[in-house]
Amino acid sequence: xxxxxxxxxxxxxxxxxxxxxxxxxxxxxxxxxxxxxxxxxxxxxxxxxxxxxxxxxxxxxxxxxxxxxxxxxxxxxxxxxxxxxxxxxxxxxxxxxxxxxxxxxxxxxxxxxxxxxxxxxxxxxxxxxxxxxxxxxxxx
Amino acid sequence: xxxxxxxxxxxxxxxxxxxxxxxxxxxxxxxxxxxxxxxxxxxxxxxxxxxxxxxxxxxxxxxxxxxxxxxxxxxxxxxxxxxxxxxxxxxxxxxxxxxxxxxxxxxxxxxxxxxxxxxxxxxxxxxxxxxxxxxxxxxxxxxxxxxxxxxxxx
Numbered sequence: 001x002x003x004x005x006x007x008x009x010x011x012x013x014x015x016x017x018x019x020x021x022x023x024x025x026x027x028x029x030x031x032x033x034x035x036x037x038x039x040x041x042x043x044x045x046x047x048x049x050x051x052x053x054x055x056x057x058x059x060x061x062x063x064x065x066x067x068x069x070x071x072x073x074x075x076x077x078x079x080x081x082x083x084x085x086x087x088x089x090x091x092x093x094x095x096x097x098x099x100x101x102x103x104x105x106x107x108x109x110x111x112x113x114x115x116x117x118x119x120x121x122x123x124x125x126x127x128x129x130x131x132x133x134x135x136x137x138x139x140x
Numbered sequence: 141x142x143x144x145x146x147x148x149x150x151x152x153x154x155x156x157x158x159x160x161x162x163x164x165x166x167x168x169x170x171x172x173x174x175x176x177x178x179x180x181x182x183x184x185x186x187x188x189x190x191x192x193x194x195x196x197x198x199x200x201x202x203x204x205x206x207x208x209x210x211x212x213x214x215x216x217x218x219x220x221x222x223x224x225x226x227x228x229x230x231x232x233x234x235x236x237x238x239x240x241x242x243x244x245x246x247x248x249x250x251x252x253x254x255x256x257x258x259x260x261x262x263x264x265x266x267x268x269x270x271x272x273x274x275x276x277x278x279x280x281x282x283x284x285x286x287x288x289x290x291x292x293x294x
Contacts, residue, residue, distance in 0.1 A: 004267070005222075006265065011215075053233055
């Protein structure tokens with residue numbers, strides 16, 4: 001079960017519209033090593049973990065990654081919410097804008113939609129933890 | 141294979157180092173675990189730096205946040221306590237026998253409960269259960285967390 005806390009983990013307060021920057025940051029939202037991948041990787045791998053420590057750790061990190069997912073979305077939202085047509089063109093943001101306008105869509109920087117092909121869930125402790133270290137070495 | 145328990149830190153190892161067996165076999169890789177009773181930052185500094193533990197504070201390209209934009213506000217205080225509790229939870233997941241850390245978690249949770257009460261009175265509910273004492277359904281009261289707003293947290 002999950003319940004929502006109506007606060008970001010860390011404040012996001014961006015003053016200036018900057019769709020050029022949003023083009024890159026979107027990959028941290030729905031890219032291969034983004035927060036969507038991170039959260040679903042941990043939350044899906046936890047079921048086959050053999051010890052209480054690992055079940056707890058993957059659960060609690062997976063939940064934290066959902067908080068990161070929300071912060072990254074807030075960043076993109078604030079970088080793009082007041083875009084003018086000129087800013088969209090100047091930033092080369094048209095290819096995103098034509099499909100999603102100022103909506104927050106989980107995709108790679110290259111435009112590929114988020115896909116579960118970016119995560120590994122094998123039911124084997126060493127394999128899964130090795131994948132986690134490769135994808136997100138600083139949190140595990 | 142003999143490994144040292146995390147609390148048996150050898151001479152000369154500070155919090156930036158983990159523990160290895162004194163004599164490690166060839167062609168075996170090791171991940172040194174974080175030791176027991178690690179030094180900790182104060183809550184505000186932990187939130188600003190992105191980790192509670194100086195030993196795990198290894199910033200990418202040495203880039204570090206200068207300060208939390210809500211520092212000194214009810215929301216900033218609450219964010220710092222929430223982050224501290226989360227960090228202690230993750231630490232305790234792998235060090236469940238560290239009684240000092242568990243006490244720190246309990247103290248943090250008590251402060252967080254008080255901070256939440258103060259915040260909710262001023263700005264409205266953060267969680268469903270915070271509406272227990274609301275006069276009306278004020279869940280929809282803005283700003284939402286992703287809406288940049290100077291008013292928020294002041």
